[in-house]
Amino acid sequence: MSDVIHSNTQDLDSAYQVENLIAEDIDAYLDAHQHKTMLRFITCGSVDDGKSTLIGRLLYDSKMIFEDQLEALEADSKRMGTQGQEIDFALLVDGLAAEREQGITIDVAYRFFSTEKRKFIVADTPGHEQYTRNMVTGASTADLAVILIDARKGILTQTRRHSYLAHLIGIRNIVLAVNKMDLVGYDQAVYDKIVADYTEFAAGIGLTVFTPMPISGFKGDNITLPSENTPWYTGPSLMQHLETVEVDATVNAQKPFRMPVQWVNRPNLDFRGFSGLIATGTIAPGDKVRVLPSGKTSTVSRIVTLDGDLEQAVANQSVTICFEDEIDCSRGDVIAISDNPPEVSDQFEATFVWMADEEMLPGRPYWLKLGTQMVSANVQAPKYQVNVNTMEHLAAKTLELNAIGVANLSTDKPIVFDAYADNHTLGGFILIDKITNATVAAGMINHSLRRADNVHWQATDVSRENHAGLKNQKPAVLWLTGLSGAGKSTIANIVEKKLARMNRHTFLLDGDNVRHGLNKDLGFTDADRVENIRRVGEVAKLMTDAGLIVITAFISPFRAEREMVRQMMAPGEFVEVHIDTSLADAEARDVKGLYAKARAGQLKNFTGIDSPYEAPEAPEIRIDTSALTAEEAADAIIARLIP
Structure with missing residues (x-):
């Protein structure tokens, strides 16, 4: 009996030892997994170069697909009518219904996988030009970019655009993956020609170091292991390179x-x-x-x-x-x-990737978000736009969707920054539309402008409060906005005459009058209208500093610019007055004959006809000209200004 007990005790001890060893192995494994380095990378290139298929293959070969996922993938592949393939790996990352129906990538798809050596987050970015902004989003956090090229097609426009953007965004590690080598018979001459062409292009954009490799995402050649089909290639497989490349965190x-x-x-x-x-x-x-x-x-x-x-x-x-x-x-x-701080400035030169359907309007204020800083910024007209095919600098007055250009910008207060080449966090920013809150551009600061260091605000001894006190009034800006023919100038003139009789110190800025001098160089495009209001706003600000009551009569069709002027003023000094007249009534008056010319096509960019008017949503004063005469409207405005 004692022998049996002793034998059972030994068995229990052995079991406990095995459990302890297993627990130690698990702890060691978890500890090793926790301390693995992380590599973030993107796949990019032109349409149908095989980006999604490559990522699906990486997930499959890394054993990151569960059995039920694999069964669903096989069923989806059959249902989607994949030609001769058991598995369509692209379906693993093309999650949107529209993507599966069209066989393209639209949105950025992020996938996580890991090997024994490293953890990975990969972004599958779209190849279509109209989704370039999505590619920029995926590239913004990447340490490495895999530029795919279809071996049958060679270098295409999107190959150049994505390569330029990856280099511009500061991705140091570039892999040139010549894909679909199985469709060209693994021909080394085809591969060598593509690498030579890319080398010549890359030198033109300053990309001197990249890692080329021949692959087949569908067949798995040189994905995880060297392929017997390319004995002439002696470099690493894609996975070997991804596991060993130095990540930016170390740098x-x-x-x-x-x-x-x-x-x-x-x-x-x-x-x-x-x-x-x-x-x-x-x-x-x-x-x-x-x-x-x-x-x-x-x-x-x-x-x-x-x-x-x-x-x-x-x-x-x-x-x-x-x-x-x-x-x-x-x-x-x-x-x-302390001994090596970043710079502080409010004026910069920056490179922009425009990401909005609406073109950039120079002079329009946008929110600029850099790190945790949020300021108001104005972008000037571009110095040039980049032609991604030739890398030449083209003259441009604005930037449209997916355009890349260089322009100066200024912020309403100094911000802390590094050049983007030195620090992505303090050098990269986004622009946000103040009205819609949509991101309209991604930007990279090149350097501050010398003028920011050489021009300083000169303090004066007589303050704006002194100026206002001498005039015994509170400064204000009465901003009359409305359609052409609404009656803005008529009402503004009456308001000024009534204030003058009350011994108030005023000045009237009329839309037509300032275009004879201050804004003589401006036309009526959206960009020129923005600059027109910006200049008038700055003048009105100076006049309020002098203690004046400023009355303006401008169509000022865009809410963003009216809000820009409001932000220039002290709280409560800006009074928005909407001279609310229907388009039919304004056109019926047509005192200057402008509507007739616009209808005849003789006057382009006319507000209300072929250029929009954005009516105020919450003006301080609304004047309904169908219910009030000009005299009554003026009295209502003055009553609001001087209770």
Whole structure:
């Protein structure tokens, strides 16, 4: 009996040892998996170059497809009528119904997979020109780009465009994957010709280093293992290259320390820290830091995380930094190493990728978001637009959808930045339409403008309050907007006469009058209308600084520009007056004969006919000219201005 008990005890001990070994192996595996490096990459190129098929093959070969997914994929492949294929790998990432129906990629599809050496996030980006903005979105966070070329077609326009964008966005690692080699009989001459052509093109855009390889996403040649079909190719397979290439996180850790502040962490009175994601560099307690744009300096006392304090933090870590001193720091500020801080400016040259269906309107204010900073920005007319086929610089007055160009811009207050070539986080930005909140462009700062350092605001001893006090009035801008023929000029003139009788100091800016001098060089395109209102707004601002009541009479058809002028003024000084007249009534008056010319095609870009008028949504004053005479309208405006 004792022998049996002893035998059972030994069996239990052995079982416990096996369980412990298994648990240790699992812990070791999980620890190794947790500390794997991450590579983000994109596949891009022209339509039907095989981007989605390649990603599907990578997922399949990496054993990242479950059995039920595989069964569904096989069923989908048969249902979609795939020619001679058991599996259509593209269906793994072409998730939209429209994509499957048309056999194209429209949206950016992100997929995660891993191998024993590394974790991956891959973005399958569309090849159609109209979806170039989606490609830019996918490339914005990528460490590597796989540029696919159909071996039968060679280099196409989208190949050049996507290569240029990948290089422009700052992707250092480029793989030139000559795909569908099985359809050209694995001919080395075809491969060599494509690589030679691409090398010549790449040199023209400054892309001197890339990794070429012949592949077949469908057959699996040189995807995970070297292919016997290409004995003349001695380089790595695609997966071998992806597993070993250096990622940007390593490079970022070697750059000067930068951390945009996302929020002030103040859970109680005993703790105050500044939280954010480290963009570049390393930081440790005791390091001297500078907070920008204020320039205040301090020393790091602690680096706090959910798992405890750190002795050192590096790029791509989210941390909370505490200072030894109580200095002002808030969201939008940047914490940087003290002896090598980023720049601060309000005027820049930048490269733009226009992503909106509506063309860029120079002078129109947009929201600019850079890191955690949000400011108002005005873009000037482009210096040039880039022809992606020839790389030549073309003259341009604006940028349309998918166009790439260089232009100057200015912001309403200084922002903290690095050149995009040095720091993607503090050099890359987006422009947001103030009315629709849609992202209209992605931009990369090239450098600040010298004028930003040489032109300074000159302080004066007599303030705008002194000017207004001398006139015994409160400055204001009465902004009359409405269709041509609505009665703006008539009403504005009466308002000024009545205010003059009340001993008020005024000035009337009329739309036609300023075009005889200040805005003589402007036409009536949308871009010129934007610039017209911008200039008038700046003049009105100067006049309010002088203490005047400014009365304006402009069609000012766009809400964005009227809002731009409002933002120039002190709170409460801008009074929007909508002279609300129907198009039929305005056209019936047609005092200047402009509507007749517009209807006859003799006057282009006329508001209400072939150019839009965006009526105010919430004006301070609305004048219905069908119910009020010009005198009554003027009295209503003055009653609102001077209760």
